[in-house]
Amino acid sequence: MINVRLEPHTSGRSQAVAAKRLAAGSLIVSCDALTTVLLPQEKGQRCDACHTKSPGLQKCSGCAAYFYCSTKCQNIQWQAHHKRICKRFNKYTSSLGFQALAPHEKLDALLLSHLVAQLDGADSAVNDPLNSILSLLPGPSNLPTPQIAYSSPRITVSEVKDWYAKFGNNNFVIHSHLTTFGHGIFPLASRLFNHSCLPNAAAKYILSPSSLPKMEVVALRDISPEEEICLTYLDPALLQTRQQIFQLTYGFECRCTSCLFFEKVGPIPGPPTDPGQRDGLSVQLLQFMKDTPHDGMSLGSATFPSNLLPIFHESYITDVAEIFRNASHDGPYAVALSSGKTLLALYRLIYPPNYPQIGMHLLELAKTSWNRIVSENMDASAERVMKAECRMYLNEAKGILQILGPEGNEDGPLVEIKVLESVLEEP
Ligand SMILES: [Zn+2]
Ligand SMILES: [Zn+2]
Ligand SMILES: [Zn+2]
Structure with a gap:
């Protein structure tokens, strides 16, 4: 990373600062997704692997629940996690446990299923993504871990619980021009960027057929060397509810210029x-x-x-x-x-x-x-x-x-x- 450097922050967690002057519009960092999931209404509209929109997607013949724009995309996802989930997928999603989940919990459960199947199947290179998730801060709420579509003797219940504890405050919504179509885990971005209601950078998602979606973080204005680079974790227009969301979901209090203004008012x-x-x-x-x-x-x-x-x-x-x-x-x-x-x-x-x-x-x-x-x-x-x-x-x-x-x-x-x-x- 030539544009950002991680430094200690007064709150105890780290902060990403600009390593040099960054002009408005410059790409700060590009982050790979560890795994992603589409919103239910996007199923069959977008490829489950690369998330591009395409008419005539190919259905997975095993479960008929995953759709791909190309054989290449199907192979990428089959190797990553789908071959471990495919056979049990429909039984899992029709189970009472899954059906009882709220819509956002269903997404989390699917994302967690992908993640566990993916980490179980990965070779020794697994340490990299695994360490990157484990280095993230857990959220303040201690919600029960949902049942998932996959289990393995090599992955313990407490490991799964540890990973899930990072979901609420670290996962990202994936969007195209402000319209959300999926959720994803981008460990590098989670590790780097703190929140501000007046962010100097924004995340966008790059989609291209047959490659996995990428997050790019772009400078919204000129950023000076050593200045902290922040993203926003929610829509800052939630003026009255945002502090509550920070505390309940993220476990911090925002002290940005905007929040200080509203505190004073x-x-x-x-x-x-x-x-x-x-x-x-x-x-x-x-x-x-x-x-x-x-x-x-x-x-x-x-x-x-x-x-x-x-x-x-x-x-x-x-x-x-x-x-x-x-x-x-x-x-x-x-x-x-x-x-x-x-x-x-x-x-x-x-x-x-x-x-x-x-x-x-x-x-x-x-x-x-x-x-x-x-x-x-x-x-x-x-x-x-x-x-x-x-x-x-x-x-x-x-x-x-x-x-x-x-x-x-x-x-x-x-x-x-x-x-x-x-x-x-x-x-
Ligand atoms: Zn695709
Ligand atoms: Zn399948
Ligand atoms: Zn704020």
Whole structure:
């Protein structure tokens, strides 16, 4: 690893610091998956080994429950773990014990089954992944280990329990453009990166046919030498619930700039229920951001008027996002654009600069502006104004999403940006 160095941290665990100056958009480290599992609704849509989307996947003839894009993928997974699970898989998943598990526990149980079968079958090179899991910190909750699809006399119950104890606070959701499609164990990434609600780096997943998915950690902004590199472990927009999740799931208290700001502010008052007052709140927020532009990093130094505090209520953010989502595709577009602008201001205040969620939302705003142009009978000057707005959103979306770069499925936002750019050029 030439870009990061592990150093002791004041909390007792280690921290990854930049070994040199890292420019925004640079690849910090690439991490292999030890093992992964697809969400149930993705089964048969994506290859179980490489996770690319492909029509006409081949079903495993043994269990009819695993699907592959190629013989190569099938062989990779057969050797890794599937040959030890295939025969007992259907009996296992139809068992009462498995059926009684909550959806996320089912995923954990499958991931653990893969892991145990994989580590049992691996030769002496196994020490590497094994040591990397054992070096991870266990989570604070002591949940019972689920029944798994595979057992071996060479692996003891307490070893399995030890591995499972690392799941809740170390495993990653695997996503394509913010849409989760699987879970995975990436020991190197777990070992390296601590959490911040204002992360300077983000994880993306690289998919390519016939090779296992990789996680790449990318700098979201310029990072100075010796600066700690952090990822976020959850959506930082969970403003009221995130501290509780850190304590229960991860066993730490976040002391980032954003969390210190909310600690200082105290309990956030609920947003008004009256629609007129809610609109007024949104107008005040946009005015505040226009007068004194802020982002998540500068929130701590903001003199924040107390009448604006309800915008930080999770229910307000959820409601604004829902109004935008419902209206952005089929209209009314004026409603969509108005709630979309409020949501953009909220995202800018909550997330750090260049956070992918901001870029994706800017693209949605550009698409909504375009929908409005083509579906409403505007006069020429109104259309000119709308097109300029659309271009502005699109340019900023491009600037942000290019920092993260290509990831996940092929038909991503960078492709959508190109398409929209070309239709905007048409006279
Ligand atoms: Zn494949
Ligand atoms: Zn099978
Ligand atoms: Zn925090």
